[in-house]
Amino acid sequence: MQQENPHITFITPGAPVATATHGGRAKCLQRLVRLDLPVPPTVALSFDEVHRIASGQMPDMADLLAPLDVAHLLCVRPSSEDPDWGGPGAVLNIGMNDQRYAELCERIGETAARSIYARFIQSYSINVARLDPDMFDDLDMDDPEICQQALEAYEDEAEEAFPQDPAVQLSGVLRSMARAWEGTSARLLRQAKGAPADAGLGLVVQEMALGLGHGECGSGVLQLVNSTTGMPQITGRYLSQSQGRDALRSGAEALFLEKDPRGSSLEEKAPEAFEDLKVHAALMREKLREEMQIEFTIENGAVHILDGVRVQRSSRAAVRIAVQLAKDGIIPKQEAVMRVEPRALNELLHRQVDPEAERDVIGTGVAASPGAATGRIVFSAAEAQASAARSEACVLVRRETTPEDIRGMHAASAVLTERGGITSHAAVIGRGLGLPCVVGASSIRFQMRKKMLIAPDGRQFREGDVITIDGSEGEILAGAPDMVEAALDDAFQTLMAWADDERDIGVRANADTPADAKTARNFMAQGIGLCRTEHMFFEPGRLTVMREMIFADAPEDRRSALEQLLPMQRADFIELFRIMQGQPVCIRLFDPPLHEFLPTDRSGLRDLAEALNLPLSDVTRRVEALGEYNPMLGMRGVRLGITVPEIYDMQARAIFEATIEASRDGDAVVPEIMIPLVSAKREVELVKTRVDAVAAAVRTEQGEDFDYRLGVMVETPRAALRAEDIAPHCHFFSFGTNDLTQMTYGLSRDDAGRFMSAYVHQGVYPEDPFHTLDADGVGELLLLGAERGRDAQPDLTLSVCGEHGGSPESIAFCRKAGMDYVSCSPFRVPVARLAAAQLSIQDKVG
Ligand code: PEP
Ligand code: MG
Numbered sequence: 117m118q119q120e121n122p123h124i125t126f127i128t129p130g131a132p133v134a135t136a137t138h139g140g141r142a143k144c145l146q147r148l149v150r151l152d153l154p155v156p157p158t159v160a161l162s163f164d165e166v167h168r169i170a171s172g173q174m175p176d177m178a179d180l181l182a183p184l185d186v187a188h189l190l191c192v193r194p195s196s197e198d199p200d201w202g203g204p205g206a207v208l209n210i211g212m213n214d215q216r217y218a219e220l221c222e223r224i225g226e227t228a229a230r231s232i233y234a235r236f237i238q239s240y241s242i243n244v245a246r247l248d249p250d251m252f253d254d255l256d257m258d259d260p261e262i263c264q265q266a267l268e269a270y271e272d273e274a275e276e277a278f279p280q281d282p283a284v285q286l287s288g289v290l291r292s293m294a295r296a297w298e299g300t301s302a303r304l305l306r307q308a309k310g311a312p313a314d315a316g317l318g319l320v321v322q323e324m325a326l327g328l329g330h331g332e333c334g335s336g337v338l339q340l341v342n343s344t345t346g347m348p349q350i351t352g353r354y355l356s357q358s359q360g361r362d363a364l365r366s367g368a369e370a371l372f373l374e375k376d377p378r379g380s381s382l383e384e385k386a387p388e389a390f391e392d393l394k395v396h397a398a399l400m401r402e403k404l405r406e407e408m409q410i411e412f413t414i415e416n417g418a419v420h421i422l423d424g425v426r427v428q429r430s431s432r433a434a435v436r437i438a439v440q441l442a443k444d445g446i447i448p449k450q451e452a453v454m455r456v457e458p459r460a461l462n463e464l465l466h467r468q469v470d471p472e473a474e475r476d477v478i479g480t481g482v483a484a485s486p487g488a489a490t491g492r493i494v495f496s497a498a499e500a501q502a503s504a505a506r507s508e509a510c511v512l513v514r515r516e517t518t519p520e521d522i523r524g525m526h527a528a529s530a531v532l533t534e535r536g537g538i539t540s541h542a543a544v545i546g547r548g549l550g551l552p553c554v555v556g557a558s559s560i561r562f563q564m565r566k567k568m569l570i571a572p573d574g575r576q577f578r579e580g581d582v583i584t585i586d587g588s589e590g591e592i593l594a595g596a597p598d599m600v601e602a603a604l605d606d607a608f609q610t611l612m613a614w615a616d617d618e619r620d621i622g623v624r625a626n627a628d629t630p631a632d633a634k635t636a637r638n639f640m641a642q643g644i645g646l647c648r649t650e651h652m653f654f655e656p657g658r659l660t661v662m663r664e665m666i667f668a669d670a671p672e673d674r675r676s677a678l679e680q681l682l683p684m685q686r687a688d689f690i691e692l693f694r695i696m697q698g699q700p701v702c703i704r705l706f707d708p709p710l711h712e713f714l715p716t717d718r719s720g721l722r723d724l725a726e727a728l729n730l731p732l733s734d735v736t737r738r739v740e741a742l743g744e745y746n747p748m749l750g751m752r753g754v755r756l757g758i759t760v761p762e763i764y765d766m767q768a769r770a771i772f773e774a775t776i777e778a779s780r781d782g783d784a785v786v787p788e789i790m791i792p793l794v795s796a797k798r799e800v801e802l803v804k805t806r807v808d809a810v811a812a813a814v815r816t817e818q819g820e821d822f823d824y825r826l827g828v829m830v831e832t833p834r835a836a837l838r839a840e841d842i843a844p845h846c847h848f849f850s851f852g853t854n855d856l857t858q859m860t861y862g863l864s865r866d867d868a869g870r871f872m873s874a875y876v877h878q879g880v881y882p883e884d885p886f887h888t889l890d891a892d893g894v895g896e897l898l899l900l901g902a903e904r905g906r907d908a909q910p911d912l913t914l915s916v917c918g919e920h921g922g923s924p925e926s927i928a929f930c931r932k933a934g935m936d937y938v939s940c941s942p943f944r945v946p947v948a949r950l951a952a953a954q955l956s957i958q959d960k961v962g
Contacts, residue, residue: 123165124175126183127158127320137162139195139318144404144424151403153396153421156323157184160195161290163316170294177283180321186282188323189216189232192289194297195318199425201311204296207243207289208324208360209236211282217263224329228357230263232328235359237266237278244288247273286321293319322422324413327359331416332386336363338373339409339427340397344600346429346436346607350374350394352409354382361411392419400424405447407437430471431460436607442614449614450957456611458924458951462486462588464603465943466550469586473597478571478583481557482869483590484538485546486943489529490584490596493577495567497524504528511585513569515562516555516866517542519712522654525551530585532592534562537869539854539886539919547919547941548632552587556869560592612640612946615953618960621930622937623948624700626917628652630688633695635942640949643700644692645850645939646790646917649767650708652688653681659713660727666710667728667738671762678766685767689774689787698783702850702917702939703771704829705764705803707792709752711742748858748866753793757803768807772814775822788825790850795834797841804845829917831855836901843909850939851898853918853926857885860894886919889926895933902933915939924951931955 125131127142129150135143142160149155159180161169169175184190190210194203212233220229234257241247251269255262270278279285296302297317307313327335336354341347353370355363363370372381373390383390393412396419400408404424411423429437434456442452466487469475491509494500497520503510504527512528514521516535525531525545529552533542536555546553561570569577575594577583584593624645625636629652636644653662658681665677692701715721725735744750757764768789775785791803804826815821826845830836831852843849858865865886872884881890889895898916905912914935920926922940927948930938940948 123162124180125160125162127155127160131160133160135197137164137316137318139163139197139316140199141193141195141423142318142320145320145322147404148400148421148424151399153399154419155421156188156325158320158322159183161319161321163197163318166290166294166297166317166319169290170298172291174287174291177287181283181286184321184323186211189326190282190286191322191324192286192293193320193322193423194293195320196311197315198311201306201309201315202302203317204293204302205243206360207239207293209233209239210285210289212236213278213280213282213285215280220329224326224333226260228326228328228333230260231257232326232359234262234266237263237270240278240285240288241266241270241273244285244292245270245274246292290319290321293317324359325415325420325422327413327415328357329416332356332389333413333415334358334363335360335411335413335422336370336373336382337361337409337411338393338397339407340394340401341407341427341429341433341437343428343433344430346433346440348440354414356385359413386414386417389414389417389419396421401441402444402446405441407441431457431463432603432605434460435464435611436605439607439610443610450618450961452611453615453618453950453953454957456950458947458954461608461946461950462943464608465946466552466588466602467599468588469584469593470598470600473599475586475591475597476594477591478573478575478577478594479557479560479569479592481532481554481559481590481592482536482538482543482872483587484536484540484543484555485531485549485551485553486588487550487552487602488584488586488588488599489552490582490599491529492580492582493569494524494528495564495579497521497527499579500524500527511583513562514542515564516540517545518716519650519654519708520716522651523656525549530587531555532557532583532585534558534560535869536866537872537886538884539857539865540869541866544854544919544941546587547922547943548626548628550635550943552585554585554587554590554592556872557592558870608946612949615950616640618953618956619949620956621927621935621952622915623945623952624702624915624917624937624939625942625945626921626939627692627942630691630695632942633692636945637695637697639942639945641699641942641945642937643702644696645702645915645921645937647692647701647703648707649685649688649703650706650712652685653713655684658684662713663724664728665763666713666742667730667735674760674762678762682766682770685770686774686777689771690778693774693778693785693787694782698785700786700788702788702790702827702848703767704790704792705754705757705767707753709742709744709747709750710756710760711739711744711747714739714742748855748864754791754799754803755793757791758799761806764803765806765810768810769814772811772822772824773818775824776814776818776820779822784822786823786825788827788848790827790829790848792829792852793831793855794828794842795832795838797838797845800828800842800845825913827913830901830905831859831918833860833897836897837904839901839904840908843905843907843912846905846909846912848913848915849901849905850915850917851901853889853894853898853916853920854886856897856918857890857894857920860890860897861885888923889920889929891925891929895929898929899933902935906934913937922948924948924954927951928955 191208193206334356338352342349353363355370407427408424438452438455469488491511494510500512509529531553533555567579624643625641626646627633668674725732825847827848829852917939921938922944
């Protein structure tokens, strides 16, 4: 009995068919059979059987054909474990021969019979006999003699008569499909799609419903949702007198399904069949717990369901479909949360190049900040600002960006840099602003002085030319392709709320400005995990004061400049605290080397000399003196805080005064103050003493009490190793995995882009460690630091605030390491929330 043969199995409700042994299509057909849908009789061949066929051991064809009606033609379709792994194309109309042709001429008419026979000869010749497809080029499918001509062409080329025995034809088809799957190119293709090299292929042999003949006959596909939006909408196509997926061929005069003002529809032509299809599709949706596209044939008005495949969908549709299935009680909410790939949310959060649009790619680089934007090329921050003032979208092109470019970045629609990697300045700021950004685009020649970009194909793009930056794909496109807008719709909000119900690790945002904080709040971040205060000093009125402070000779001069900065900082913090409404805000004290605030070109130096009323030579000498050979490892972070303590004093005062002010009209604010670049316990002791003294002074002056928490950014390997010494002085540790990665590898985060792809390509690193947390090395430091810190201070709050905080793999690591929260760019917050929820659901359901 075939039902009991696990390798050649007639599909019945109880037959031993499984996805892991017979493939997804066979299993789906069994489900449709169980639903009593009109599925033509089908035999499934297991992976093992197909493997045997590929190696030349053919099954007993009589046995295989026994449950099928020999009066019908047959088709064979592939059934791989995962439909995305592909497979050889289906072969239809097996069993067609001279005798059948004569019978079909009687039954369905000569034209239809001729079309079937001629197409089968062609398909058999190409797919099975492996003859040259060109041999049919000169044949005219409408010629009444076409079958005869095709048969002769076959005989000439194959040097044998066209096989007439259906069993011989079928065995030829099975063998060729089995072998095609095991061929080298198919293996490589599968591997590229993530399939194991030895993935199995099942085959299904199905009686054909013809789709050609008398009465209403044809074939098509139908689904109940729109693949782009996910909204309910019956979509698909139907073509009378057709087979397979003919209706989807471009140029086919296919009908709409539902009544449609643009043309005639199946609903009008065959209303009963259309009704049946809708009912079948709804049943499939409910019972298969998925939006399915059904492939159907109509034969003299009767519907046959040939197959069901998961509806192709955009990310936006994926969210809506999952939410609607849960709302309809078809799947649990947890499953809806699991069904959406976290990174796919990026597509909803940002404008994207329309997937249908033509892409004229002129260069590629690192996809540093997702989304796409079009604008005219500008080569400086000042031009970007001028362009914004004219309400003209622009793309800021720089060799690399520095803090001086921040305002230009705010003004630009997108950023392109020649240098840099995933954690370089442009990338970090771009992600923070939700600004599409491609960095390290070294295939393009940047001629900054000539204000020109030269693409690898020689095309030149000058200032004012329109280009598009696709920061999701890391591509630079010429011109302005069509875009699809961001879609933060109700379905997205619902899914995120369900995710939050499941999540067991906090998600905060890295936010430096009020605008960032508002974005963070919109995306429901649970506070700010990192506010990089240095960005606040680049506001136009402040930069000059900042420079005065840097140039001050005497402590009094410095203090006077800082006094001017104090009210500005205080106002910044008041605004942040108010926007975050009682949620935690972690403010990092000043981190970068001072010289980053100084001009680099001659005209900037002249302006500065003017502003400070100093000779140009004096200013130039002082700027040079502040330069360092290796500024990232030089006088920055806490080192600056200790050697120029007035800066941190001013910042602490601004934070405390803002705390009192913002607490007056809302919840009590408990600020978190974070010390950057710590590597020794004594650094923390010294800063803590001064910050505590400032707090005491502010309390006394204002007669108001407040709490605050002091912590350390663990971003040097030594801080992680000596966590035991450092933790007793801290309320929290936040791991700065950007610098920690840089210092653990000894790898410049700004320059690694130049060789990173070669390194990853040759397997030196499995991934860019600035992108995906290096769990083995940097991860070990994280675990050590967390464990040693908590040993010394059990209440220590632990988090990660480097760029890794937003990546799903890193969140898994952080959860395992017992972190309390992760903090990432505001636009990555939803991705992090969903990824964290999925991890916790996985743990719950095992
Ligand atoms: C870090 O080093 O990981 C970090 C978050 O700080 P920054 O990127 O500002 O150096
Ligand atoms: Mg850092």
